[in-house]
Amino acid sequence: MFNRILVAVDGSRTSLKALDKAIELQKLIPAAEIFILCVYKHHSLFEASLSIGRPDDMDIPDKVLSQYAKDVVNHAKELAVEHGATKVRGFVKAGRPSKVIVRFAKEKEVDLIVVGTKGTNSDKDGMFLGSVSHRVASNAKCPVLVV
Template identity: 45%
Template sequence: MYQKILCPVDGSEGARKALSESVKLAGLTQARLLILTVFRHHSLLDASLSMVDVDDPDTVEDVLRAHAVGICEEAKSAALQMGASHIRAVVKRGPPARTILGFAEQNRADLIVLGGRGSGDAENYLLGSVSHKVTSLAKCSVLVTHP
């Protein structure tokens, strides 16, 4: 049935629920599990604020990437503990919905499983949530979970 299941994670409760469902479905169908964490590019304001402390070599971009890597590694570890095998975990930078959709297409995902509520910002309430955009634009099946 499914050969590749993509589960985008952001560290939220909704993402943990989506991961659990992804692992169950991957086990039932012998599908490969793709875990994706997306972090946004920082704004010019963030960049200017990061220049205030010249003793700190980390840029805002480095901090965001490190945080995303931690979330992705935690999700992979949790999936392994739940019994998943054939897991690939990836961190990407970009607009969340567009990055998820592009990754799904590039990797020929048959199914995207994501949480209905993530750890997004106020922009998501004004422009539409990531899950709404993904369900509207995906070229494969999408399962939205709720905590």
């Protein structure tokens, strides 16, 4: 049924709910593997140079965002193991989140993508789905569970 479950996390409450749902599914299908993916938006050096205020020790934005994404994935992996997940792998990628999630799912031959309804970038506009979950659900070639 679902042997490879991809969970997209961004540190938001809804992405952690999606992780919980993936763990529940893995408990029903012990052979299933959970892939935890955090995608950060790539920033070029040109974009960084446009900043009005530049501290002397300014890091390249990609470096900071990449580290944050790694921290999010590591935290999600720890939570997954604490809640009984067995086969868990973490990944960090740069790019447009919806495109990267769909491409990653195809490359890894994922059977199910689990995403939260809204992530850290969504505002309280009253819409049911955030833009990333909407695009993933619209473009993925496998089933998508929106939590």
